[in-house]
Amino acid sequence: MTTITEFQMRKDNLEDTREVIHEAPSLANGEVLAKVDRFAFTANNVTYGIVGERIGYWKFFPVADEGWGIIPVWGFADIVESKHPDVPVGERLYGYWPMATHLVMAPDRVKETRLFDGAAHRAELPPVYNAYGRVKAEPGYDGKMDDDRMVLFPLYATSFCLYDFLKDNDWFGALQVIIPSASSKTAIGTAYATKDDATSPKLVGLTSSRNKAAVEALGLYDQVFTYDEIEKVDAERPAVIIDMSGNGDVLGALHKRLGDNMKFTSNVGVTHYDANAIGSDFIRERSAMFFAPGHIQKRTSDWGPGEFEKRAFAFWHDAAIKSRDWLHIEKKAGSDAVAHAYHDVLAGKTPANAAWVVGF
Ligand SMILES: NC(=O)c1ccc[n+]([C@@H]2O[C@H](COP(=O)([O-])OP(=O)(O)OC[C@H]3O[C@@H](n4cnc5c(N)ncnc54)[C@H](OP(=O)(O)O)[C@@H]3O)[C@@H](O)[C@H]2O)c1
Numbered sequence: 001m002t003t004i005t006e007f008q009m010r011k012d013n014l015e016d017t018r019e020v021i022h023e024a025p026s027l028a029n030g031e032v033l034a035k036v037d038r039f040a041f042t043a044n045n046v047t048y049g050i051v052g053e054r055i056g057y058w059k060f061f062p063v064a065d066e067g068w069g070i071i072p073v074w075g076f077a078d079i080v081e082s083k084h085p086d087v088p089v090g091e092r093l094y095g096y097w098p099m100a101t102h103l104v105m106a107p108d109r110v111k112e113t114r115l116f117d118g119a120a121h122r123a124e125l126p127p128v129y130n131a132y133g134r135v136k137a138e139p140g141y142d143g144k145m146d147d148d149r150m151v152l153f154p155l156y157a158t159s160f161c162l163y164d165f166l167k168d169n170d171w172f173g174a175l176q177v178i179i180p181s182a183s184s185k186t187a188i189g190t191a192y193a194t195k196d197d198a199t200s201p202k203l204v205g206l207t208s209s210r211n212k213a214a215v216e217a218l219g220l221y222d223q224v225f226t227y228d229e230i231e232k233v234d235a236e237r238p239a240v241i242i243d244m245s246g247n248g249d250v251l252g253a254l255h256k257r258l259g260d261n262m263k264f265t266s267n268v269g270v271t272h273y274d275a276n277a278i279g280s281d282f283i284r285e286r287s288a289m290f291f292a293p294g295h296i297q298k299r300t301s302d303w304g305p306g307e308f309e310k311r312a313f314a315f316w317h318d319a320a321i322k323s324r325d326w327l328h329i330e331k332k333a334g335s336d337a338v339a340h341a342y343h344d345v346l347a348g349k350t351p352a353n354a355a356w357v358v359g360f
């Protein structure tokens with residue numbers, strides 16, 4: 001008898017967590033049981049919880065108990081039971097998993113290097129999250145990059161989308177790109193992509209004082225300021241803001257300082273979980289939410305199937321190799337390690353140059 005261990009959190013209070021153990025259900029025809037091997041945990045995953053009700057992230061791995069949920073994570077799993085003719089035991093998948101030991105899946109649209117989880121409750125959710133890489137069949141698959149992939153692929157794919165979106169919009173006429181929460185990995189990826197393009201505007205990073213030296217040391221941003229140095233931002237230069245912080249005070253102060261020169265703000269992330277209240281200085285009419293899966297769907301229809309993945313993968317691979325100069329991946333196993341990584345990231349204690357890879 002297989003038991004499943006789940007790490008659950010209260011949807012309205014992410015600090016309240018518990019471990020729930022139950023028997024694995026028996027598989028129906030067409031289903032498989034995946035055993036989650038290991039996964040990454042960064043601020044991105046906490047954000048899935050913060051915006052879970054609004055964007056629907058709790059719907060991927062629902063639990064019976066109303067009020068509780070499971071945050072999704074990116075990682076690898078192995079098929080340990082199968083009632084699907086094309087997905088054998090021993091298959092290894094990369095994709096979107098619950099913080100749990102196992103997931104029952106209903107593989108659908110099974111192709112050589114990819115399949116989807118066709119579970120009914122996921123049908124309406126963005127396809128990017130329902131797709132899984134069949135890694136053993138991927139051309140050029142390199143297991144030595146598994147950790148980099150879990151931590152960085154979802155983030156740097158978003159960075160690639162952001163660069164592509166800004167470029168496609170002629171940078172909204174900006175001469176500077178300002179990135180609050182510049183020490184986040186999604187921000188750093190965006191900086192890599194922007195820096196690679198000699199025609200890009202200059203890059204300004206905003207960060208907390210504890211992370212300023214590390215952000216400067218990356219050598220990617222032309223200027224780095226702390227959140228209490230917003231008066232040093234050049235208000236004469238038209239600016240586009242790529243916001244990872246979701247910090248209402250920071251955005252209000254930036255918008256007030258830039259005025260008409262605030263050409264566009266892309267609201268990407270919410271790393272400052274406790275500071276989301278948007279004040280009266282925030283310029284709503286030139287701000288919009290950015291949702292990477294939406295951009296990926298747009299590019300898939302513009303460029304044809306597989307092309308976005310090819311370009312994003314090439315970008316991620318190159319940037320991940322560069323990131324080895326500064327990124328420390330902390331690897332731990334066991335229920336306590338999962339809980340520790342979760343609470344460490346939630347409390348903002350994980351250093352900017354670090355990331356967790358954990359498993360039960
Ligand atoms: N819209 C989309 O489609 C999309 C896709 C991918 C990612 N994102 C978002 O991008 C953001 C960055 O994700 P990531 O995984 O790249 O982040 P990360 O690398 O884990 O970010 C770490 C940084 O976030 C800030 N931070 C983290 N916890 C904090 C806390 N409790 N209090 C204050 N600051 C805290 C700090 O930056 P500073 O000191 O520099 O502020 C810290 O160095 C997330 O909100 C994520 O959801 C959005």
